[in-house]
Structure formats: C-alpha cells, structure tokens
Amino acid sequence: MSNKINIFSVKNFCFSLFVAVLTLLPAKTFAYEPIEEENNHDEVIDTVSAAKHAEGNSTAFNAGEMIIEHIGDSHQWHLWGDHGHAVHIPLPVILWTDKGLEIFSSSKVEHHEDIYEGTHYKYMLHNEHIEVVDNFGNVDEEATAKIKDFSITKNALTIIVSALIMLLIFIKVAKSYKRREGMAPKGLQSFMEPLILFIRDDVAKTSIGEKKYERYMPYLLTAFFFIFFNNLMGLIPIFPFGANLTGNISVCLVLAGITLVVTLISGNGHYWRHIFAMPGVPIPVLIILTPIELIGVVLRPFVLMIRLFANITAGHIIALAFFSLIFIFGEKSTGAGYGVSVVSIAFTVFMGFLELLVAFLQAYVFTLLSAIYIGAAVEEGHHEHEHHVEKGHEATHVIA
Amino acid sequence: MELVTPALGLMFWMFVTFAIIFLLLKKFAWKPILKMIKEREDSIDSAIQSAEKARQEMKELQAGNERILAEARAASDTLLKDARDAKDAIIAEAKTKAKSEADRLVAQARETINNEKLAAITELKNQVATLSIDIAEKILREQFSSDEKQKAHINNLMKEVTLN
Numbered sequence: 001m002s003n004k005i006n007i008f009s010v011k012n013f014c015f016s017l018f019v020a021v022l023t024l025l026p027a028k029t030f031a032y033e034p035i036e037e038e039n040n041h042d043e044v045i046d047t048v049s050a051a052k053h054a055e056g057n058s059t060a061f062n063a064g065e066m067i068i069e070h071i072g073d074s075h076q077w078h079l080w081g082d083h084g085h086a087v088h089i090p091l092p093v094i095l096w097t098d099k100g101l102e103i104f105s106s107s108k109v110e111h112h113e114d115i116y117e118g119t120h121y122k123y124m125l126h127n128e129h130i131e132v133v134d135n136f137g138n139v140d141e142e143a144t145a146k147i148k149d150f151s152i153t154k155n156a157l158t159i160i161v162s163a164l165i166m167l168l169i170f171i172k173v174a175k176s177y178k179r180r181e182g183m184a185p186k187g188l189q190s191f192m193e194p195l196i197l198f199i200r201d202d203v204a205k206t207s208i209g210e211k212k213y214e215r216y217m218p219y220l221l222t223a224f225f226f227i228f229f230n231n232l233m234g235l236i237p238i239f240p241f242g243a244n245l246t247g248n249i250s251v252c253l254v255l256a257g258i259t260l261v262v263t264l265i266s267g268n269g270h271y272w273r274h275i276f277a278m279p280g281v282p283i284p285v286l287i288i289l290t291p292i293e294l295i296g297v298v299l300r301p302f303v304l305m306i307r308l309f310a311n312i313t314a315g316h317i318i319a320l321a322f323f324s325l326i327f328i329f330g331e332k333s334t335g336a337g338y339g340v341s342v343v344s345i346a347f348t349v350f351m352g353f354l355e356l357l358v359a360f361l362q363a364y365v366f367t368l369l370s371a372i373y374i375g376a377a378v379e380e381g382h383h384e385h386e387h388h389v390e391k392g393h394e395a396t397h398v399i400a
Numbered sequence: 401m402e403l404v405t406p407a408l409g410l411m412f413w414m415f416v417t418f419a420i421i422f423l424l425l426k427k428f429a430w431k432p433i434l435k436m437i438k439e440r441e442d443s444i445d446s447a448i449q450s451a452e453k454a455r456q457e458m459k460e461l462q463a464g465n466e467r468i469l470a471e472a473r474a475a476s477d478t479l480l481k482d483a484r485d486a487k488d489a490i491i492a493e494a495k496t497k498a499k500s501e502a503d504r505l506v507a508q509a510r511e512t513i514n515n516e517k518l519a520a521i522t523e524l525k526n527q528v529a530t531l532s533i534d535i536a537e538k539i540l541r542e543q544f545s546s547d548e549k550q551k552a553h554i555n556n557l558m559k560e561v562t563l564n
Contacts (some may be wrong), residue, residue, distance in 0.1 A: 249406050
C-alpha cells in the first residue's frame with residue numbers, strides 16, 4: 001500500500017516537473033513539446049497501472065511485459081486506472097467464425113475470467129486474443145484456429161480516426177486552394193503546401209522522373225501523410241491518439257504491400273527484362289542472378305516494412321523503458337525512484353524531440369523508397385541511370 | 401513473436417481504410433491541390449516572363465525615346481542655327497540698307513545745301529550788286545550833284561591823264 005502512495009507521488013512530482021518545464025519553454029517554438037510531455041505523463045499513468053497490476057499479482061514490476069502491452073494492439077482502449085478499476089473504452093469485437101459472423105462489445109470479455117456466450121461459441125479474451133472456450137474456460141484450440149478476428153481494435157480505430165483527420169485536413173486545404181485561386185497559401189494550406197511540394201519535387205520528380213511522376217503522386221502523398229500523421233499521433237498519448245500504429249507490423253505490411261503491388265503493376269518491359277534476363281549477362285550467370293533479382297523484388301518492400309515498424313516501435317520502447325527505470329528503482333528505494341525520474345524525464349524529453357524527427361524522417365524514407373522502386377519500374381532509360389538510382393537507394397538505406 | 405505477427409483483421413481494416421482515403425483524397429484533395437499549385441506556378445512563371453518582356457519593351461521604348469529626343473534636339477539646334485543665321489543676315493542687310501539710305505540722304509542733303517548755298521550766294525551777289533549799284537548811284541549822284549563838282553572831277557581826271 002505504501003508503495004502505491006509512493007508511486008502516486010512520483011506521478012505528481014513528474015507532473016509538476018512537466019508544468020515547470022512547460023512554463024520555462026517558449027510555447028510556440030516547441031509546439032509539439034506539450035504533446036511530448038503529456039505523452040510521458042500518460043505513460044507514467046500507464047506505468048503506474050502496470051506496476052499496480054504487478055503488485056496486485058504480488059510480483060515485481062515487469063517492464064518488458066508493460067512495454068509489450070503498450071506497443072501492442074488491444075481490444076479495448078485503456079484510458080486510465082489499474083486493472084481492478086481501469087477506465088476503458090470498449091471496442092467492438094467482430095469475429096468471422098466457420099458458423100457465421102459474431103459481433104459483441106469487448107466489455108463482455110473485459111475481465112480476466114469473463115466468458116461471453118455468443119451465438120455460435122463461447123469466447124474469452126486471453127492476452128488480447130479472442131479464444132473459443134467451453135463453459136469452464138478451457139480453450140478449444142481447433143475452433144479458435146478457425147475464427148478470424150476482424151475486430152475494430154485500438155489500432156483499427158486509430159486507422160479510421162487518422163483517415164478522418166486526413167480527410168478533414170486535406171479537403172479543407174483543397175477548398176482553400178479553390179477559394180484562394182492563384183493567391184499565396186494561407187493558414188493550414190501554407191503548412192501543408194511545403195510538404196506537398198517536397199513530396200512532388202524532391203521525392204516524386206527526382207525518383208520517378210518529370211514525365212511519369214504525376215500518376216503516382218496521389219499514392220505517394222497519401223502514404224506520406226498517413227505515415228507522418230500516424231507517427232505524430234503515436235506521440236500524443238491522449239485518446240483518440242497514442243496507438244503505436246505505424247509501429248504495427250500489419251499496418252507496415254499493408255503499406256509496403258501496396259508499394260509492391262504498385263511497383264509490379266507499373267513495371268514495364270525494361271523492368272521485367274532486367275529482372276528475368278539482365279541484358280549483357282551470360283546465361284549461366286542468369287541462372288544465379290534471376291532468382292536474386294526476384295528475391296530483390298519482394299525483399300525491397302519487406303525491408304521497407306521492417307524499417308518503418310522497427311523505427312517507430314523502437315521509439316515507443318525507449319520512451320517506455322526510461323519510465324520503467326523510475327519504477328524499477330522506485331521498488332528498491334523511494335529516493336532512488338525520485339532521483340532516477342529526473343534523469344528519465346530528461347532523456348524522454350530528448351527522445352521525444354528525436355521521435356519528432358523520426359516521425360518525419362520515416363514517413364519521408366518510406367515515401368522516397370517507394371518512389372525509387374516505382375521509378376525503377378517505370379524507367380525507360382539505359383543502364384547508367386539505373387545504377388544511379390540504385391546508388392541513391394543505397395544512400396537512403398544509410399540514412400534509415 | 402506477438403509483435404511481429406501480422407494480424408489479419410487489422411490488415412483488412414488497414415487496407416480498406418487506406419483504399420478509401422486514397423480514393424477520396426485523390427479525388428477531393430490531391431488532384432485539385434496539385435492542379436491549383438501547378439496553375440499557380442504557371443501563372444507566376446508567365447507573370448515573371450511578361451514582366452521581363454515588359455521590362456525589355458520599356459528598355460527599347462526608352463532607347464527609342466532617347467533617340468527621338470536626340471533627333472528633336474538636333475532638329476531644334478539646326479532650326480536655332482538657321483534662325484540665328486537668318487537674323488544675322490537680316491540685320492546685316494538692314495544695316496547695309498540703312499547705311500546706303502543714310503548715305504543717300506546725306507548726299508542729297510549735301511547737294512541741297514550746296515544748291516541752297518549757291519542760290520544764297522547768287523542772291524547775295526545780286527543783292528550786293530544791286531546794293532553796290534545803288535550805293536554807286538548815290539555816291540555818283542552826290543559827287544555829281546553840282547557842276548563845280550563835275551568840273552573838279554573832270555579836272556582831276558584830266559590831270560591824271562597826261563598827254564605823253
């Protein structure tokens with residue numbers, strides 16, 4: 001119990017420290033700063049709950065478990081509080097079973113022992129997985145394997161929220177372009193225009209070429225802003241933000257998959273000839289080269305997926321790890337917890353700034369590499385240019 | 401492993417949502433935005449070009465103006481010179497004319513004076529002659545008023561005359 005109180009005072013201490021830092025910082029220059037601060041703050045709360053959870057189970061604070069729980073997906077949106085009386089937003093569970101569709105609220109299986117009796121089966125939530133169980137909570141592995149989980153999870157909801165935000169912002173921007181035709185950009189429009197021009201001039205035009213870039217602009221812009229917005233939203237801890245969406249393998253897989261499909265569809269004769277029969281290469285060498293080229297086609301988007309996933313997840317893990325330190329030390333001695341919190345916060349603020357950079361950089365790198373792959377697929381030119389593209393590609397790998 | 405295992409449901413929602421926003425943004429945002437940006441860039445380009453053209457034209461116009469100005473100045477210079485020459489000529493001519501007229505007048509005056517003088521002299525001569533005759537007449541009349549006087553005079557004269 002005393003531990004609980006200590007933890008709460010650590011939280012209060014952190015909060016007052018944030019307020020102090022906030023008042024010291026010029027508000028405008030660090031427009032994202034409060035977000036970052038609150039992110040940390042929220043993570044403190046979450047850590048508190050995780051710590052309490054650990055305490056409830058009469059085990060030590062488990063940083064790894066807490067971190068994985070935070071960067072993973074969830075069937076409910078945890079707002080605050082510990083596991084006993086946590087405040088959640090229940091999200092719909094949508095299951096496609098072999099017997100038909102099943103829709104119910106995740107609040108039905110919210111607690112550890114909850115068994116929900118659906119139309120077709122009985123369900124239980126175990127480690128964020130919906131499992132088919134019998135009356136006594138024994139998992140039916142065979143039936144579980146058959147159900148497909150199409151639930152609107154925390155991440156799925158975040159996708160929808162970010163989609164709505166993007167629609168709102170860019171349709172508004174498009175309207176201001178129509179309203180202020182031929183005039184200088186203003187407001188939100190002037191914030192977005194440099195980014196749009198950046199994607200057009202420095203990504204699409206240079207990688208795909210002046211002649212063909214226009215066709216791919218909508219995809220590149222959508223991908224860039226989707227990743228960029230979600231990276232930033234991942235740094236904002238308050239509902240409906242804060243999900244580790246771009247650090248989710250499924251999301252990265254879909255994005256990289258779309259790039260792959262776009263590349264394959266756009267691929268012209270020149271591109272395929274270079275994959276299956278590299279001109280000027282003897283046939284025996286082709287036997288080795290062609291499979292390598294074919295692997296390369298898939299490997300590139302695969303690396304694209306891994307890069308985005310790893311960078312964003314790593315950022316979230318680091319921020320959470322710094323805060324875990326407070327509680328790890330706090331368990332040993334209250335003073336050490338206070339002491340470490342100062343260092344942790346300083347590091348997390350620093351990481352927050354770094355993450356802002358990463359948020360932009362990863363969106364840029366993803367878009368740039370997608371553009372380079374598409375550029376290579378639609379390229380008509382001769383060999384030399386391709387080498388040049390490859391070089392640029394290598395250079396961006398180094399950046400990433 | 402949980403972290404790197406793709407979830408089918410999430411992939412489904414991701415794909416569906418992404419496809420929807422892609423299509424909506426493409427139609428309602430990217431196309432109009434890119435079109436407007438391009439149009440604006442084109443209009444700025446053409447504005448800069450026309451400004452450059454206008455500047456060029458201005459330059460040409462200025463050069464033309466200067467040329468015209470120089471021509472006008474030259475023309476006015478010639479005109480002024482002509483006028484000055486004409487003035488000088490007129491003055492010179494007038495001077496000559498005036499001089500000759502004056503000369504003529506002076507000559508005429510001199511002639512008139514001469515004539516007048518001659519007339520006056522003649523008149524004077526005549527008058528002097530008349531006066532002399534009158535005087536001589538009076539003197540003679542006086543001298544020869546009596547016979548003695550006439551005789552005396554003749555005696556004088558006779559004395560002078562010596563019959564040599």
